[in-house]
Amino acid sequence: MDRRQFLQMLGLVSGAAALSSCGSEKGQKELVSLLVPAEDGIVPGTETWQPSTCCECPAHCGLLTRVRENRPVKLEGNPRHPVNRGGLCLRGQAALWRLYHPQRLQTPLKRQADGRLQAITWAQALTEITEALQLSRQQGRKNTWLAGRTSGTLSTLIEELCDSLDIERLAEFEPFSHAALRQSYRLLLDQADLPRYRVEQADLLITIGADLLETFLSPVDYTAQASTLAADQKRHWMHLEPHYSLTGANADDRLVLTPGSEGALLLWLLHSLASQSRYQSRWSQTLQDLLPSTDLAATAGATGLKPQQLQELVSRLMQAKKPLLIVGGIATGHRNGQPVALFGALLQRLIALPWAGLDFSAAENYSRVGSLLDLKDLNQQLAADRIGVLFVSRCNPVRHSPTDLGLKAALAKATLRVGLADLADDTTDQMDLILPLAHGLETWGDTEPRRGIVGLLQPIASPRQQALSEGDLLLKLLQQATGKSPAADWAGYLQQNWQKRFSRAQLGQLMEDGYLFEPQPQPSIRLDQARAAKALRNLQLQAPLTLPAAVIAPSIRSFDGRSRSLELLSEIPDPLTTISYGSWMAVAPQTADRLRLRDGNELQIKTADWQSTQPVRIQPGLATEILALPMDSLPAPVTGIDPLTGEALRYVEGLQLNPTGKLHRLPILAGSPSQHGRGLIPKPVQRKKKNDLQHHGPRASFYPEPEYENYRWTMAIDLQRCVGCSACVASCYIENNVPVVGASDHLAGREMSWLRIEPFYDKHGRVDFLPMLCQHCNYAPCEAVCPVYAAYHNPEGLNVQVYNRCVGTRYCSNNCPYKVRRFNWWQHKRTPPLDQLRNPDVPVRSKGMMEKCTFCLQRIRIAKDRAKDDKRLVQDGEVTTACAQSCPAGAIVFGNLLDKESKIYRLTHSQRAYRVLAELGTEPGVHYLRPE
Amino acid sequence: MQNTSSTEQIEQDVLAAMSRPSRCYLACIFFAGLVFLGGMALWSRQIALGMGVAGISHPVGWGVYITDFVFWVGIAHSGTLISAVLYIFRARFRTSFNRAAEAMTIFALMVAGLFPLIHLGRVWLAYFLFPYPNQRQLWVNFRSPLVWDVFAVSTYMLVSLVFFFVGLVPDLAIVARRRPGFVGKIYRIASLGWVGNSQQWRHYTKLYFFLAAFATPLVASVHSIVSWDFAVSIVPGWHTTIFAPYFVAGAILSGTAMVITLVIPMRRLLRLETYIPISHIESIAKILLLTSLIVGFAYVVEQGLAFYSGNLYEMEQFRFRALGDYRLLFWIMVSCNAILPLTLFVGRLRRNLAYLFILSLLVNVGMWLERFVIVVTSLARDFDPYAWGNYTPSLTEIGITAGSFGLFFLLFLLFIKILPVLSITELKER
Amino acid sequence: MPKWLLHSLLYAYFGGFILLIAALAWFRPATHRDNSQPIAFPHTVHAGQLGLACNFCHESVTQGPQAGMPTVDKCVSCHQAIATERPETQKLLSYQEKGEPIRWRRIHQVPDFIYFTHKRHVSSGLDCSACHGAIEEMKEVRRVRSLRMGWCLSCHRSRGASFDCATCHK
Amino acid sequence: MAQQLFFDDQQTFLQQLEQLLKNGTPSEQLDVRTPYHLSEVDSLLGQPPSKLPLFALGGALAGFGGGFLLAALTSLDWPVITGGKPIVAVPAFLLIGYLMTILIGSLASFAGFLILARLPQVDALLKEQDFDSRFIITIANEVAPCTTPN
Secondary structure (H helix, E strand, C coil): CCHHHHHHHCCCCCCCCCCCCCCCCCCCCEEEECCCCCCCCCCCCCCEEEEEECCCCCCCCEEEEEEECCEEEEEEECCCCCCCCCCCCHHHHCHHHHHCCCCCCCCCEEECCCCCEEECCHHHHHHHHHHHHHHHHHHCCEEEEEECCCCCHHHHHHHHHHHHHCEEECCECCCCCCHHHHHHHHHHHCCCCEEEECHHHCCEEEEEECCCCCCCCCHHHHHHHHHHHHHCCCCEEEEEECCCCHHHHHCCEEEECCCCCHHHHHHHHHHHHHCCHHHHCCCCHHHHHHCCCCCHHHHHHHHCCCHHHHHHHHHHHHHCCCEEEEECHHHHCCCCHHHHHHHHHHHHHHHCHHHCCEEEEEEECCCCECCHHHHHHHHHHHHCCCEEEEEEECCCCCCCCCHHHCHHHHHCCCCEEEEEECCCCCCHHHCCEEEEECCCCCCCEEECCECCEEEEECCCCCCCCCCECHHHHHHHHHHHHHCCCCCCCHHHHHHHHHHHHCCHHHHHHHHHHCEEECCCCCCCCCCCHHHHHHHHHHCCCCCCCCCCEEEEECECCCECCCCCCCHHHHHCCCCCCCECCCCCEEECHHHHHHCCCCCCEEEEEECCCCEEEEEEEECCCCCCCEEEEEHHHCCCCCCEECCCCCCEECEECCCEEEEEEEECCCCECCCCCCCCCCCCCCCHHHHHCCCHHHCCCCCCCCCCCCCCCCCCEEEEEECCCCCCCCHHHHHHHHHCCCCCCCHHHHHCCCCCCCCEEEEEECCCCCEEEEEECCCCCCCCHHHHHCCCCCEEECCCCCEEECHHHCCCCCHHHHCCCCCCCEECCCCCCCCCCHHHCCCCCCCCCCCCCEECCCCCHHHHHHHHHHHHHCCCCCCCCCCCCHHHHHCCCCCEEEEECCCCCCHHHHHHCCCCEECCCHHHCCCCCEEEECCC | CCCHHHHHHHHHHHHHCCCCCCHHHHHHHHHHHHHHHHHHHHHHHHHHHCHHHCCCCCCCCCCHHHHHHHHHHHHHHHHHHHHHHHHHCCCCCHHHHHHHHHHHHHHHHHHHHHHHHHCCCCHHHHHHHCCCCCCCCCCCCCCCHHHHHHHHHHHHHHHHHHHHHHHHHHHHHHHHHHCCHHHHHHHHHHCCCCCCEHHHHHHHHHHHHHHHHHHHHHHHHHHHHHHHHHHCCCCCCCCCCCHHHHHHHHHHHHHHHHHHHHHHHHHHHCCCCCCCCHHHHHHHHHHHHHHHHHHHHHHHHHHHHHHHHCCHHHHHHHHHHHHCCCHHHHHHHHHHHHHHHHHHHCHHHHCCHHHHHHHHHHHHHHHHHHHHHHHHHHHHCCCCHHHCCCCCCCHHHHHHHHHHHHHHHHHHHHHHHHCCCCCHHHHHHC | CCHHHHHHHHHHHHHHHHHHHHHHHHCCCHHHCCCCCCCCCCHHHHHHHCCCCHHHHCHHHHCCCCCCCCCHHHHHHHHCCCCCCCHHHHHHHHHHHHCCCEEEECCCCCCCCECCCHHHHHHCCCCCHHHHCCHHHCCCCCCCCCCCHHHHHHHHHHCCCCCCHHHHEC | CCEEEEECCHHHHHHHHHHHHHCCCCHHHEEEECCCCCHHHHHHHCCCCCCHHHHHHHHHHHHHHHHHHHHHHHHHHCCCECCCCCCCCHHHHHHHHHHHHHHHHHHHHHHHHHHHCCCCCHHHHHCCCCCCCCEEEEECCCCCHHHCCC
16 A cells, blocks of 8 residues: 555545556656656655664664655665664665565465475465464464564554464564563563663763663664763763673773673672662662672672772762663673673662663563573473464574574474565574565554654555565455454554554654654652562572683674675674674684684684684784674574573683684775874874874965865764764665675775775774765865866865766776775676665766765755755755764764854864874865864 | 998898798797787676776775886887987997887887776776867866876877888888889888988988987886876875886886897897897996896885885885785895896806896896886875785786787787898998 | 779778768767657647647656656546547557556656756756757657767856766766 | 999999089989988088978977967866866976977978978889999989080
């Protein structure tokens, strides 16, 4: 059902025209007379923006979808959406890649006896399912529904389906279930959901294991919040973790502790607080007495931290007015997970709840999500032949359960296994029937990621072949099984529910903005002393893990691994290691030296019952006895189940390290991890020398000063805010049709990214990120060397590359000190239908041409066109680049330098402003704000 | 001074070289042609698939192709040096080499001229590089060193061709007289009907002198301009003022080495020992020694300058050259170009043809490597350490390089059978 | 002059002409390509005799990059009553019946890497005929201008419009 | 009938030529062919200095001016800013001027040579005249007997 019809049915739009629009596929060769006009007010050849919601991870950020010729071509964060406030992470950007993914499932598939899949019709599939449902009921088997995190009306429909067909709806399965945290909140605070942590208001943030920037609950939200913290000198952020995560890299202080010792640390913090009068009153003496005893020396011994570090931590905690503690992520992914979560919750209760640092009114909606214990339970039932039809929808339990659970084998015991998915994965490989699901941009729907927020899904593209939205599929199943269905189709069902739930005004708002936000009342939360006492009494704090240990760390690029099939995300390098394709194991430089390993040497790590062999990447700053494995490089990223919490275990301890002597070629995109003292990101020491960066004083030049009439497009990048999340990179790829070239070209040094994140490590292993893109220099070295004027400086300060004039001498690239020009080594073709993921405002470059960042010339053009209609100049904030738009941290600002009122003018005249390689006299148009 | 018998003897001896080709010669032609065709096939493949078949990448956007270009332009130089500069200085030993050297200049330029085309990403648009009135109303960027290159190389090519042809005219007339039939007719037409009357000679001498005068500054300027392709850029390792003299000296070094490489076997095979005496070869060897000293000096200056400047980028660049991933090539280059030629201070070695021949081959290798080291290492380590990266030539690049040698030798082999390899007229005059 | 020389000169002379013509035919300009359309729509009638304004049908010409093609609905709104018996109108009505869009052959076209917007050109006071010629006199629309870079530039220069490359090159 | 004298020896030839001229044979009647250039012949025949330098100079000047103007005028025709350099970048354009000096200078000299030396000589081509390895003096028939003092 298209938008107009849908709105009409909701009574939001009047008019009767039926639409049969049809974009011109051959655009260049044909002009198409549509039957009836396209949607009201849409001018052919121009863009429209449709609100929607991102379904790439459970955070459900709000989207604005750019539509051209009836195709979504770009996703942007919805600036007003309460979850992401305009930002969108790289996975969100890549959601379009999923939409156009060549391997998308297109028809229902049935597994043959020989294991091969055969396409069948929906009717056949549904018949098969209903028959199997019936059969298992007769056999006394239980039919079950297992799904990933589900919210909104879809959840209601599933409930309805399960009720009427007597299917048991299992607890939802999420690889990052935060089970330990939820358990502790349930025990101590009587809350089933996870709170929103109000990082932006804290003056001291201590994060233990929680990877706020990568995968923790709502990464875009926390990236935005954490960047304000990082940008403010008066507020402090300490991160404690055994390995080296992007979150750790961005904290003001990153403390390395022994894995498994987080509980000991928290315990000591609790003890330290117990003596403070300020906190004394907040909890009973009984509870305090129940705490196991500890002291500074024991804690230092257990955690591996220096006593001074611990004391500093405590003193900061004492002095802070609004301290906030967040534990989670891999801090709970070991056998001490329960104490960590409980102590953490207790500490949060003491220090953060009083100033509402934990916001349960905007709680993350996790009430239906289970844990691995639920999966274990399912496994047992399967093994006992008690399960009939098993539906697995939008989740991948086979991959995310420990191998020794044997889920793969147990699955075979169900009478019929039905998988609902958009792309094949480890779980669908075990399914008898695979039903293709429509993408979030192909279907109507709503989501409720947080209490009080309803996000809208609407069909912006038509579903691929026979793929169906889950709602439609369920309704069809209901129809088939019971002969009646609550609504003709999913859109109708949604409308029934919405009309019941929302007022007309609310509906209008939902359609207009793409979301509804009704702030919920803050629930009254108090510490249940009795339950807490019971929990504490039962608590067993075990010894930290035996070193050397391996951490299976989540990845910013693939979340829990679900986005790994999107090639775009492999093309964008991991921000810390700069490895793009393939898998690896991060090893500390000292360990590598000891074992005589270099980047790419293969290392086998093993215990008695676990082993993994990966090429090595030396990670500066990583602790000596720790190895870090990105979650998506392992076939089974879970090593066990915590029996107390149901949390997935993500550590392997007591490892043996055996170099195998083999060498792999790793696509490491960084030529060097160090700046070699070049001051690309000036260090505080360098800054103290007076005006070190402007040491050449006012520029003396033989050349005329550049003159600009109306515009000088300029960018400022605040390195203090930049966290290296690479959202800008993904955004640039999609906006500018940048070719995705694959591993072999990456190995040859031929990546095509117009914008890249350069990590530079200092000798202490601390890292700073430098986003590098075309600097649009006033005195651009690339321009003068082009023999044919393909590179030139335009009157608005842009360094323009005229693709079709380029003959491909590559001299410009050689002469670019920033090395941001990209040459098309091949004719880069995208597998259909990925070729439709193409911004029509940007030409697709052919082989032999140089290309580079244009400052999103196409966007400037649109803004100027609009301004010209009103006979004025483009105003500040009216145009921004794709990278700046998507940045969750708001680190990138774009604007017209000639406008003295503009934000960009203010930033470029800031004390912190500098330009990279300024001594070369290129006078870049990109200004950086150095970190302090 | 001359009598009939010696005149006749010169004509006979020189034209004897143009007699029916031997089997060995045909085999050489066939082999050279095959290698050349192989190179062309690889080039076609590169055009069809894209530059990706070459090993060049980011940041090393120039590799073997530009190395080859500079190498071949360098080879071309000594031809002009010998024919024009030595003509003006009236160096007597010039006569032994000038024709072969001029031919070498032209063939090397033809080969060199291919490489800018081969390295173009979109070679089918190469005409964009020439300033001509067009419907796009767009000209070329005369501020770009690559346009200077277009002008320098095409000027050099045309001037050398004219010079070569003018030098050939009387000899063509001689061949026309001695060759009967159709072939003779062609030679006659090519000789423009030269009869050698006083009118013709009078203008001819003037012309030859003027052409030599015009060509002389080209010896210095063409390779200077080629060096500015690098020196005008911003890349550490390229951006230096000594490049022009350094390149010119290098060009002459490689050119004289190539002359020796070609002339020693040619002298032997075509039995021209009388006309190319050892003393003349020794003179050439002295030029080689001189230019090698200049080049060696430039190596020292370059390294010294980098570390004296205290410029981080330069220092890292030159540290990388001598001690980095390409250090082997660097040290081979230093040995071949600056150390081994020092042995020519010993007079006996200067007169030892076998030694000279081997040395000239080594200098050629060294000079090729010099260009490779300059082009590649500079790009591999420039300003932004994140963008550092190494380069390894692909088989396509190696094949096309081999093809370029194939073309050069093919042309040279054809030359020795088609045109008199020594200037008969000048020999007579001597 | 020997006879063979005369003959070969003659052959070369006329052969040259034939080759030239062949070459020209190969590169025949876009103005002379096949211009037939799925429906033989006569601009002579609509724009000529009836004097309909261009933007009566090409509605978005003043609003966006593309001039826009009239919808089938729009055509039918008149042709329900007018000239319904004509074979071409019958074709139109059959499109309506089948619910199929009409795919016209594109006559005026700039390459993919060029940004061209009708809106700016029309709003600067340029007449449609400046680029499209006297459409109202064409039975079958054909290209009368080369639409090549030099042609665009001449006009841009003479009218003082921008000739910054990025104005047109995407 | 023309009279032709052949010499194998440069010395004898020069003596004979000198003799002839001394005897009063006008140089216009003499066609002197030598296997290589002999400046003595020119001075004996009293030929004026070659005008070739004028061609060379003209070509060189035209080349220099043309080269510089080509660069400057085309840059001004469509001023495109590259690297912030001036539109008329004098040092770079002088280089074009310099190269064109040499190119046009050489080509003009060559053209001048062809014109002055009357090459290609169609006569010689058609009559298949040889470039002999001997020294030849051809004395043309007396044009006007009265002018011959014999």
